[in-house]
Amino acid sequence: MWGICMGDVFQFLSSASLEKLTGRKANNLEELLGLIRSCPESSIFYHTFSAFMKMRDVQLPYDSDFAIWADLRLNEKALAERLMAIDLREYNTIKSLRARLIEIIESHRKQVPESCEKIASEPFYLYDIMRVVYLTDRFAYDLRSFRDILKNISIYSIYFHFIESRLHTELHANDFSTWIEGSLNMADLAHRIRDIDISVYTIEGLRSRIIQLIDEYLKGGNH
Amino acid sequence: MTTPTLWDYREVVGPDIIEELTILASHVGSRSIKMINSTSVGGGVAEMLRRIVPLLNEMGIHTEWEVIRAEDEFFGITKAFHNALQGNQAHFQKDAFEIYLAWNEKNASEMDFDADLVVIHDPQPAALIHWNQYRKNRWIWRCHIDLSSPNQQLWEFLRPYIEKYDAAIFSSALFSPELNISQYRFYPAIDPLDDKNRELDVSFVESVFEKYGIPTDKPLVTQISRYDPWKDPVGVVQAFKMARKYVDCRLLLVGDKAADDPESDKILAEVRAEAGNSAEIHILLFSPSIATEINAFQRASDIIMQKSLREGFALTVSEALWKSRPVIGGAAGGIPTQIIDGYTGLLVHSVEGASLAIRSLLNQPDFAKRLGESGHQRVKDEFLITKNLKRYLLLLLALDRPQEQAIFLT
Numbered sequence: 338m339w340g341i342c343m344g345d346v347f348q349f350l351s352s353a354s355l356e357k358l359t360g361r362k363a364n365n366l367e368e369l370l371g372l373i374r375s376c377p378e379s380s381i382f383y384h385t386f387s388a389f390m391k392m393r394d395v396q397l398p399y400d401s402d403f404a405i406w407a408d409l410r411l412n413e414k415a416l417a418e419r420l421m422a423i424d425l426r427e428y429n430t431i432k433s434l435r436a437r438l439i440e441i442i443e444s445h446r447k448q449v450p451e452s453c454e455k456i457a458s459e460p461f462y463l464y465d466i467m468r469v470v471y472l473t474d475r476f477a478y479d480l481r482s483f484r485d486i487l488k489n490i491s492i493y494s495i496y497f498h499f500i501e502s503r504l505h506t507e508l509h510a511n512d513f514s515t516w517i518e519g520s521l522n523m524a525d526l527a528h529r530i531r532d533i534d535i536s537v538y539t540i541e542g543l544r545s546r547i548i549q550l551i552d553e554y555l556k557g558g559n560h
Numbered sequence: 561m562t563t564p565t566l567w568d569y570r571e572v573v574g575p576d577i578i579e580e581l582t583i584l585a586s587h588v589g590s591r592s593i594k595m596i597n598s599t600s601v602g603g604g605v606a607e608m609l610r611r612i613v614p615l616l617n618e619m620g621i622h623t624e625w626e627v628i629r630a631e632d633e634f635f636g637i638t639k640a641f642h643n644a645l646q647g648n649q650a651h652f653q654k655d656a657f658e659i660y661l662a663w664n665e666k667n668a669s670e671m672d673f674d675a676d677l678v679v680i681h682d683p684q685p686a687a688l689i690h691w692n693q694y695r696k697n698r699w700i701w702r703c704h705i706d707l708s709s710p711n712q713q714l715w716e717f718l719r720p721y722i723e724k725y726d727a728a729i730f731s732s733a734l735f736s737p738e739l740n741i742s743q744y745r746f747y748p749a750i751d752p753l754d755d756k757n758r759e760l761d762v763s764f765v766e767s768v769f770e771k772y773g774i775p776t777d778k779p780l781v782t783q784i785s786r787y788d789p790w791k792d793p794v795g796v797v798q799a800f801k802m803a804r805k806y807v808d809c810r811l812l813l814v815g816d817k818a819a820d821d822p823e824s825d826k827i828l829a830e831v832r833a834e835a836g837n838s839a840e841i842h843i844l845l846f847s848p849s850i851a852t853e854i855n856a857f858q859r860a861s862d863i864i865m866q867k868s869l870r871e872g873f874a875l876t877v878s879e880a881l882w883k884s885r886p887v888i889g890g891a892a893g894g895i896p897t898q899i900i901d902g903y904t905g906l907l908v909h910s911v912e913g914a915s916l917a918i919r920s921l922l923n924q925p926d927f928a929k930r931l932g933e934s935g936h937q938r939v940k941d942e943f944l945i946t947k948n949l950k951r952y953l954l955l956l957l958a959l960d961r962p963q964e965q966a967i968f969l970t
Contacts, residue, residue, distance in 0.1 A: 353584065353950060356745040358745055378965075394937050394941055395904050396903065409901070465965075467958045469584070469957055474583070489575070491576035
């Protein structure tokens with residue numbers, strides 16, 4: 338878990354990123370596959386994890402730039418749906434996520450060979466990203482202080498701990514649940530937070546949902 | 561109006577966003593930036609610098625802004641360069657390049673370039689770097705124009721200068737050429753606190769409509785854009801007339817008269833002819849417009865249109881979305897970056913499509929409201945000046961560690 342710096346204290350981190358143009362693009366499925374196979378891990382991160390956060394905020398039903406492009410620019414609906422079904426929370430390495438993307442596209446290519454003949458209405462532009470992860474000055478010592486900070490911390494921090502940090506920890510859990518279970522011994526609450534379906538919330542909505550679960554837990558006399 | 565401080569932005573973007581900026585600034589530390597462009601007034605670049613320079617200073621990044629000095633002959637040439645780089649046909653004589661370089665050399669000898677980061681905006685001062693090749697600091701070229709299909713003669717002349725920079729910044733992947741230096745993407749941004757975007761009193765909005773004699777009795781569809789064929793104002797009138805067979809509404813067209821654009825009179829005449837004597841179509845021509853009045857027109861509209869056929873980035877879309885207005889945009893230039901079709905607005909490709917979109921939004925107010933709200937969020941996430949402040953801070957960090965893809969600040 339990222340965020341603990343001493344004892345059972347949880348220090349909130351946050352992240353930011355700077356987008357880089359690569360000059361590389363794909364006009365068809367074969368070229369997209371080539372990009373996915375050869376691009377840096379940071380490019381895969383940008384088009385999946387970074388894109389997902391932005392899509393959550395405007396409630397797009399996609400979870401990656403690859404899925405949007407397959408749907409809106411290539412009109413390969415079945416491929417788009419399969420890409421959309423990827424749950425980023427199941428991936429704690431970019432290597433495994435890249436392999437899954439390649440597997441889905443290769444499988445689609447076999448099932449629908451003519452999809453490789455199509456030229457997209459607009460190219461897929463490959464981006465890269467420079468990420469910065471940094472400490473905030475917010476510390477939680479117990480569930481109540483955690484809740485109070487969560488109410489005001491930036492959405493970037495919430496997203497970092499809930500989704501992105503698993504790439505650093507290589508765990509299959511979000512930092513909040515890990516801390517609440519491991520340090521506060523509140524396994525039930527930790528599991529409820531872990532089970533939140535991020536795909537139906539904006540990041541603000543996610544914040545509200547976690548706070549609601551904590552309030553219910555506290556109201557039930559569990560503290 | 562006094563220049564807003566970071567504190568003023570807390571109200572509109574949220575205290576958490578400002579807090580993150582100050583944390584990042586503390587990691588950047590005591591650094592300096594020098595911005596250089598070609599004009600201190602007029603145009604989007606000067607407006608952006610006027611706002612962002614004080615804010616960077618407030619965050620502890622010592623930032624100066626200096627404008628190159630030159631005679632009219634230089635600016636005549638760079639105006640032609642600007643158009644040719646965006647695709648206009650042109651052929652330049654050798655003396656045009658010599659004059660361009662002579663003025664850049666003169667400015668290079670008169671300016672100091674001691675800042676940690678020198679940011680050169682647009683092509684006019686781009687060759688300054690030629691006289692600073694043995695620098696110890698970092699130089700960035702910030703290109704605000706569309707370089708996707710530049711005039712080749714001119715580009716072959718400019719490219720060697722551009723490739724001397726440490727990196728370049730473009731507004732979109734659509735606008736960038738192939739270069740052998742790193743390229744970053746900074747979206748253009750609006751300022752939520754300037755007169756064009758700040759909150760207005762309802763009474764002021766009402767007074768603007770009274771002033772121009774525009775009734776507020778029916779839903780209002782508005783396009784605010786120059787009378788330019790690429791903005792397709794005639795197409796907007798045609799779409800409105802088609803939609804009006806199904807929904808009762810008014811159309812408001814607002815545009816500035818460009819002093820250097822003789823074509824605008826011709827287009828305006830075409831727009832008026834298409835509108836005929838309809839009492840529901842209102843055509844306003846300003847010279848120039850007043851920012852708070854444009855703001856009022858946008859805020860009181862039920863739909864904002866930007867039915868462009870060809871575009872730069874079209875920040876008018878972000879202005880409207882920031883006000884949570886549902887926007888119908890032509891699928892051109894930077895408009896699809898701001899409008900995700902069906903989620904943060906509607907994209908159209910024809911007069912018929914625009915007409916259907918007007919009917920759809922006026923008949924489904926809940927859908928229109930949702931588009932406006934999601935559009936507002938998208939602008940907040942990507943197209944506000946505060947986001948560009950963050951990008952400058954990240955750029956300072958990135959340039960210190962050009963080989964790193966992830967930086968962990970402790």
